[in-house]
Amino acid sequence: MSKNATSQNLSEESRAEIDEWVAKYPAEEKQSAVMGALMIAQEANEGSLTTALMDAIAKHLAMEPIAVYEVATFYSMYELQPVGKHKICVCTNVSCMLCGSDEIVSHLEEKLGIKLGETSADKRFTLKEVECLGACGGAPMFQIGKQYYENLTTEKVDTILTELDTTTALKAN
Amino acid sequence: MVNIEIDGKTIQAKEGVMLIEAADEVGINIPRFCYHKKLSVAANCRMCLVDVEKVAKPMPACATPVTEGMKVQTRSAKAIAAQQGVMEFLLINHPLDCPICDQGGECELQEIAIGYGSDTSTFSEQKRVVKDKNLGPLIATDMTRCIHCTRCVRFGQEIAGVRELGATGRGEHMTIGTYVENSISSELSGNIIDLCPVGALTSKPFRYTARAWEMEQRNSIAAHDCIGSNIRIDVRRNAVLRVAPRDNETINECWISDRDRFSYEGLNCSSRVQKPRIKVDGQWQETDWNSALEFVSSNLRTAVDKHGADKLGALVSPNATVEEMYLLQKLVRGMGSNNIDHRLRQTDFSAQDLAPTVPSLGRPLAELAQLNSALLIASRVNKEQPIAGHLLRRAANSGANIMFVNSEHYDFNFSVAEEIVTSTAGIEQALAGITKSLLSSTKKRAPAGLSALLKTIMPNEAEKKIAQQLLDSKESAVILGSQHSRHAHASTLQALAGVIAKLSGSTFGCLSEGANSTGACLSGAIPHRGPVNESRENPGLDAQAQLANKLNAYMLLGIEPEHDCADGENAITALENADFVVSMSPYTSATSERYADAILPVAPFSETSGTFVNIEGQWQTFAGAVAPLGETRPAWKLLRVLGNLFELDGFDYVSSEEVLNELKEHASTLKLNGKAEWRCPEKLAGADDDLGTLGVSEYSLDCIVRRAPSLQGTPDALESNAQNNNA
Numbered sequence: 001m002s003k004n005a006t007s008q009n010l011s012e013e014s015r016a017e018i019d020e021w022v023a024k025y026p027a028e029e030k031q032s033a034v035m036g037a038l039m040i041a042q043e044a045n046e047g048s049l050t051t052a053l054m055d056a057i058a059k060h061l062a063m064e065p066i067a068v069y070e071v072a073t074f075y076s077m078y079e080l081q082p083v084g085k086h087k088i089c090v091c092t093n094v095s096c097m098l099c100g101s102d103e104i105v106s107h108l109e110e111k112l113g114i115k116l117g118e119t120s121a122d123k124r125f126t127l128k129e130v131e132c133l134g135a136c137g138g139a140p141m142f143q144i145g146k147q148y149y150e151n152l153t154t155e156k157v158d159t160i161l162t163e164l165d166t167t168t169a170l171k172a173n
Numbered sequence: 174m175v176n177i178e179i180d181g182k183t184i185q186a187k188e189g190v191m192l193i194e195a196a197d198e199v200g201i202n203i204p205r206f207c208y209h210k211k212l213s214v215a216a217n218c219r220m221c222l223v224d225v226e227k228v229a230k231p232m233p234a235c236a237t238p239v240t241e242g243m244k245v246q247t248r249s250a251k252a253i254a255a256q257q258g259v260m261e262f263l264l265i266n267h268p269l270d271c272p273i274c275d276q277g278g279e280c281e282l283q284e285i286a287i288g289y290g291s292d293t294s295t296f297s298e299q300k301r302v303v304k305d306k307n308l309g310p311l312i313a314t315d316m317t318r319c320i321h322c323t324r325c326v327r328f329g330q331e332i333a334g335v336r337e338l339g340a341t342g343r344g345e346h347m348t349i350g351t352y353v354e355n356s357i358s359s360e361l362s363g364n365i366i367d368l369c370p371v372g373a374l375t376s377k378p379f380r381y382t383a384r385a386w387e388m389e390q391r392n393s394i395a396a397h398d399c400i401g402s403n404i405r406i407d408v409r410r411n412a413v414l415r416v417a418p419r420d421n422e423t424i425n426e427c428w429i430s431d432r433d434r435f436s437y438e439g440l441n442c443s444s445r446v447q448k449p450r451i452k453v454d455g456q457w458q459e460t461d462w463n464s465a466l467e468f469v470s471s472n473l474r475t476a477v478d479k480h481g482a483d484k485l486g487a488l489v490s491p492n493a494t495v496e497e498m499y500l501l502q503k504l505v506r507g508m509g510s511n512n513i514d515h516r517l518r519q520t521d522f523s524a525q526d527l528a529p530t531v532p533s534l535g536r537p538l539a540e541l542a543q544l545n546s547a548l549l550i551a552s553r554v555n556k557e558q559p560i561a562g563h564l565l566r567r568a569a570n571s572g573a574n575i576m577f578v579n580s581e582h583y584d585f586n587f588s589v590a591e592e593i594v595t596s597t598a599g600i601e602q603a604l605a606g607i608t609k610s611l612l613s614s615t616k617k618r619a620p621a622g623l624s625a626l627l628k629t630i631m632p633n634e635a636e637k638k639i640a641q642q643l644l645d646s647k648e649s650a651v652i653l654g655s656q657h658s659r660h661a662h663a664s665t666l667q668a669l670a671g672v673i674a675k676l677s678g679s680t681f682g683c684l685s686e687g688a689n690s691t692g693a694c695l696s697g698a699i700p701h702r703g704p705v706n707e708s709r710e711n712p713g714l715d716a717q718a719q720l721a722n723k724l725n726a727y728m729l730l731g732i733e734p735e736h737d738c739a740d741g742e743n744a745i746t747a748l749e750n751a752d753f754v755v756s757m758s759p760y761t762s763a764t765s766e767r768y769a770d771a772i773l774p775v776a777p778f779s780e781t782s783g784t785f786v787n788i789e790g791q792w793q794t795f796a797g798a799v800a801p802l803g804e805t806r807p808a809w810k811l812l813r814v815l816g817n818l819f820e821l822d823g824f825d826y827v828s829s830e831e832v833l834n835e836l837k838e839h840a841s842t843l844k845l846n847g848k849a850e851w852r853c854p855e856k857l858a859g860a861d862d863d864l865g866t867l868g869v870s871e872y873s874l875d876c877i878v879r880r881a882p883s884l885q886g887t888p889d890a891l892e893s894n895a896q897n898n899n900a
Binding site: 051064065066067069070073074075076 | 335336337338339340341342343351352353
């Protein structure tokens with residue numbers, strides 16, 4: 001039950017990081033740090049949030065749990081289901097669409113064997129359709145992690161995916 | 174005041190009010206969904222768009238403050254086009270399931286759609302579908318019908334004080350819900366049923382029972398707490414089908430508690446008795462009223478003749494009407510006994526002669542919201558008297574310091590400035606500490622004997638703070654909660670609380686148990702005083718003494734002693750050993766069939782005319798909403814006939830109004846003393862003394878509520894039932 005939530009699910013480090021955000025706002029406006037807090041908790045939890053984590057944030061920021069759920073469900077950058085190692089956020093808004101995002105999407109779907117909104121069986125990739133990420137000048141585009149990739153073509157997508165594989169492999173070694 | 178013009182009508186409006194309020198004031202109707210007079214302005218439904226002169230775009234009337242010289246058209250072509258546009262948008266996703274929707278016929282969307290909707294839609298895509306939520310046993314959801322007005326969300330945040338509902342998701346995917354599966358726990362939760370302008374939130378117990386237009390609406394008064402909320406009972410074919418609030422700004426505004434709303438289920442329960450029943454040679458048999466009344470009167474007479482009138486006792490529910498209580502005491506006193514009481518859960522009667530003449534809040538209810546500070550003693554006010562809790566919450570939100578001395582920690586839905594949680598006995602110590610602190614800071618003289626009593630008391634920080642807070646506040650109140658009367662040393666609490674109020678310049682009052690304990694004291698349903706202020710040479714036995722002294726005959730009105738008396742087990746033993754027990758009650762049970770010798774079916778509040786006097790002293794008379802079930806009779810009629818059978822004078826009433834008028838005449842001569850007189854308690858209990866517990870679940874307080882299955886399924890009821898089972 002949400003009422004019995006403790007802050008146990010937030011690590012010491014996460015809490016310290018959240019408190020840095022809290023410190024930026026007036027003391028009685030702790031809830032202003034909720035977006036930062038959600039991002040910190042999400043990054044510390046392999047890219048997704050859980051109800052327990054959100055409850056812990058609610059408690060930490062003295063908010064009602066439902067108010068945290070509202071924020072987390074509103075923004076597309078918060079994940080409420082586990083995601084793969086690489087989350088590919090493909091923009092399909094008007095500029096990207098006009099410049100061929102449909103082709104990028106179907107190429108990705110074919111290549112990764114998953115549909116939009118799904119995660120590959122090996123948990124390496126999640127494919128997500130997002131609204132405009134403000135990079136219309138480089139349409140079509142997608143975002144992986146914190147990196148924007150612009151002016152995409154199917155060849156470029158292949159290169160990016162291979163590179164991702166290599167970096168993953170390198171890191172694994 | 175500013176002058177504005179709406180639809181060519183010049184009106185004056187208070188500066189700063191919103192256009193929609195100004196229009197409502199003069200009866201100009203502007204369609205709306207999200208706006209509600211008791212909630213904050215959200216301005217998200219856009220239905221109230223109106224045409225304001227010199228403004229290019231239509232403006233939402235709920236979020237546009239009036240300004241001098243403003244000219245507004247609510248029905249111009251521009252306004253209507255805007256309103257119709259909004260309606261078209263709202264209807265895009267709203268399902269066309271009015272024929273199977275409980276809200277049909279009383280739906281704000283339906284009504285406004287008749288004025289502003291179109292008969293065809295240009296929208297051909299699929300409508301959205303939203304999964305239903307389970308919000309517990311009281312509220313049914315059909316979230317596909319939701320139009321996102323957010324009234325329920327704002328209600329939770331602003332009125333109920335627990336934000337359980339929210340709007341999750343975004344854009345077309347936005348839904349109203351709790352996100353995690355969660356029952357709504359607020360004691361005022363049922364009000365979101367009334368607030369919801371569509372059929373998204375409806376009453377679960379009422380679901381699919383009736384159409385709005387099939388029911389008749391009867392006014393009544395809620396019968397479960399001392400607030401006296403004004404209610405409307407919806408009736409079809411002589412059955413109570415649901416209960417809703419009636420506006421009364423001085424009492425319940427436009428809200429009622431869940432207990433008042435859903436208790437009606439108990440009225441239709443299968444354990445209602447429909448025919449008089451008597452026990453002959455240990456066998457129960459149904460009979461007609463004449464023989465039943467003969468049976469009761471002859472047996473009572475035998476008992477009285479054999480053992481004397483002082484061996485006759487009468488116990489009456491504090492939820493009975495004043496007419497019933499007045500007649501019962503008149504009957505019992507006419508037979509020569511003073512043994513009548515309604516204070517069933519009280520155990521300490523030693524200061525009954527000193528207590529205020531009638532239980533009183535000490536100030537009008539509505540003023541609770543204007544307090545600067547309040548000290549509540551032995552009270553879980555938000556669950557026990559939810560409307561009083563709501564008013565105190567309003568005070569707390571505007572900065573008042575609400576403070577508690579309790580024997581248990583309770584979660585309140587407002588910020589509590591100071592809370593002393595101690596043992597049941599420790600309440601006395603805490604009050605003593607506050608008193609001592611007040612004495613030393615005010616330098617006022619202590620009433621006789623108090624200084625000696627408080628000699629060893631050392632006020633702690635919390636006690637000092639409470640004392641100071643009461644002193645510093647302009648409007649402050651000391652209120653004994655309804656648990657205080659169950660305290661083994663209630664007289665000590667009463668004495669000390671009275672002194673605290675006096676020393677700190679606060680008003681002194683209480684929140685009493687039952688719907689009508691004020692009325693009970695006015696009508697003389699107490700052993701030490703009749704309806705007129707005559708002193709009783711020979712006071713009768715109080716509720717506990719009646720049971721402890723093992724009388725020979727008992728008359729019970731509307732009670733189940735096993736649940737309603739302080740010591741249920743003891744009560745049953747006393748009743749089982751008595752020669753004759755008559756239970757006048759709407760219900761029967763295995764237990765009552767064991768101890769009673771006659772069960773006379775009397776009408777619950779919904780089936781009789783009567784009067785309740787609430788804690789601020791308002792007399793509220795109501796008529797029966799439905800005819801009594803089967804051969805049930807209103808208790809006042811039954812008592813009147815018993816009076817005739819005993820050949821007592823003055824029992825020739827033809828209406829309950831006559832009873833009421835006679836009582837009112839008496840009551841007008843009653844000198845009401847609101848203050849508790851001082852008599853120094855002999856000693857204070859030590860904090861470690863075991864005085865038992867005080868809490869009683871708010872959903873097990875009376876025989877009707879106990880039989881309302883939906884209320885029994887709420888988290889509150891389940892929690893306290895679990896506690897009782899563990900105890």
